[in-house]
Amino acid sequence: xxxxxxxxxxxxxxxxxxxxxxxxxxxxxxxxxxxxxxxxxxxxxxxxxxxxxxxxxxxxxxxxxxxxxxxxxxxxxxxxxxxxxxxxxxxxxxxxxxxxxxxxxxxxxxxxxxxxxxxxxxxxxxxxxxxxxxx
Numbered sequence: 001x002x003x004x005x006x007x008x009x010x011x012x013x014x015x016x017x018x019x020x021x022x023x024x025x026x027x028x029x030x031x032x033x034x035x036x037x038x039x040x041x042x043x044x045x046x047x048x049x050x051x052x053x054x055x056x057x058x059x060x061x062x063x064x065x066x067x068x069x070x071x072x073x074x075x076x077x078x079x080x081x082x083x084x085x086x087x088x089x090x091x092x093x094x095x096x097x098x099x100x101x102x103x104x105x106x107x108x109x110x111x112x113x114x115x116x117x118x119x120x121x122x123x124x125x126x127x128x129x130x131x132x133x134x135x
Contacts, residue, residue, distance in 0.1 A: 039086030
């Protein structure tokens, strides 16, 4: 248990420190494989059950130039994402300001993943200003 907690703390600190750096890493920026967004356990998930987050700092702060994108990859969707079960807000897309692609949005806020989450995980909630998206 202590080892798992220690690994989580080390990983969390690495993520938090990475969101303010000037690194240009772009890992994890692959388009989504499913364009359906639904509600599971009170928050939004993609069609594969992966938790979706919003950036509480500023919707356009997480870009390739900020280094943040390596820990918080955008939910890309080049098709028209659809609102699935339990979704009450507006699902749409927006062209990213860094030119990486078309990002899915919920009520106008860009959606992100957290690389530290397993499918359905919520370990990114509250880290670096990101939070679960609730309907």
